[in-house]
Amino acid sequence: MNAKKILALMLCAMMLLSLAACGTKDNEKKADMSSNDSAMTDEQKNAEEALALHKKLMEQENTILSQNTALWEKVFMAADKGMTLQEDGKNYGDFLLDTIEGAKDQFTDEEYEMLKESATEISNIENKLTELENKYPEIMQESIDGDMSVPAGSDMTNPPDDGSMQKFPAFEGKDLDGSPVKSDELFSANAVTVVNFWFTTCNPCVGELSELDALNKELAKKGGALIGVNTFTLDGDEAAISEAKDVLAKKGVTYQNVYFASDGEAGKFTTNIFAYPTTYVVDRNGNIVGDPIVGAITEKKQAETLQKLIDQALAADMG
The missing domain is CATH 3.40.30.10 (Glutaredoxin)
Structure with missing residues (x-):
C-alpha cells in the first residue's frame, strides 16, 4: 500500500466505536502542539469551546500520524495482521502501544522510543477526547460532520x-x-x-x-x-x-x-x-x-x- 493510503487507514482505525465514521483530514495543516497542550488544561465553558478543542485535538493526532509515515506503516501492518479487532472502548493510543511492542524487532531503538512517545501522546489525547465527549455528547456529531468527510476533489x-x-x-x-x-x-x-x-x-x-x-x-x-x-x-x-x-x-x-x-x-x-x-x-x-x-x-x-x-x-x- 502507498503511504497516503496507509495513513488514511491508520486515521480510520483510531476512531472509537462511539464515532460514526473513520476518515482523514487535511494533513498539511499542522496543529500547534504547545497551544493544544495549554488548551487541554483549561476548563471549557460551553459546548462551542469543547467542540473547538475537540477539533484541535483531532488535528494534533492527525499531525502525529502524518509524520514518519514509513514507520507508522510498519505499525499499521502489524496491527492488521496481529490485532484484527480492537477491544471495545480501549484507548487507541494504548492499542498502538501494544502493537508497537509486538513489532519491536522491526525498529531501531531510536525508532521504537519515538513511536512509543508518539503513541503515549495519542493515548493522552484520546483520554481528553473521551472526557470532552462524555461531558458534551452533543459535540461528537458536529465534529464528525465538520471534519470526517471525503476530501474535496476526489x-x-x-x-x-x-x-x-x-x-x-x-x-x-x-x-x-x-x-x-x-x-x-x-x-x-x-x-x-x-x-x-x-x-x-x-x-x-x-x-x-x-x-x-x-x-x-x-x-x-x-x-x-x-x-x-x-x-x-x-x-x-x-x-x-x-x-x-x-x-x-x-x-x-x-x-x-x-x-x-x-x-x-x-x-x-x-x-x-x-x-x-x-x-x-x-x-x-x-x-x-x-x-x-x-x-x-x-x-x-x-x-x-x-x-x-x-x-x-x-x-x-x-x-
Missing part, C-alpha cells in the same frame, strides 16, 4: 460534468469463499445494490456490520442486495480474507463480501476512498445513485440518507 465524489450518472467501476473478482463475481451480472440481477467499503481494524466499520446484515435481509424482500468490500482483501490476500471472514462470522453476517484486483478500475476507485466506512447505492444498470454515504449507518443521519437513496433506486427500477 474523483469518487464528483459526478460527470455532463449531468449523466456516474457508473460504478466494473470488476471481475471473487467472494470470500472463492466463487467468481462479475459486477455487471451482480448489478443487473438486483433492483438496487448497496456496496459497503470497510476494513477489518476500523471499529465503526465493524460496529455497523449487524445493521448492514439486517438491511440486506430487508433489501432481499424488495429484489435488492447488499455486498461488502473489505479493502484488506484486494488481490485475494489470504490472511486478510481469513481475518475478514472471522470478523463477519462473529457478527453473524450472511451477506456477500467480494474482492477484486487493486490495479483494476474498481481497485483504483477504492484507493480514492479516504473515509471509512463508505457506502454506495447502485442501480440495476450499474449507475451510482446520489452521493456516497460517509459514516456508519448506526447513526440516524447516515441511515436516513441511505434509505432515501435506496427508495430512489427502487422507484426508478419500477418506473
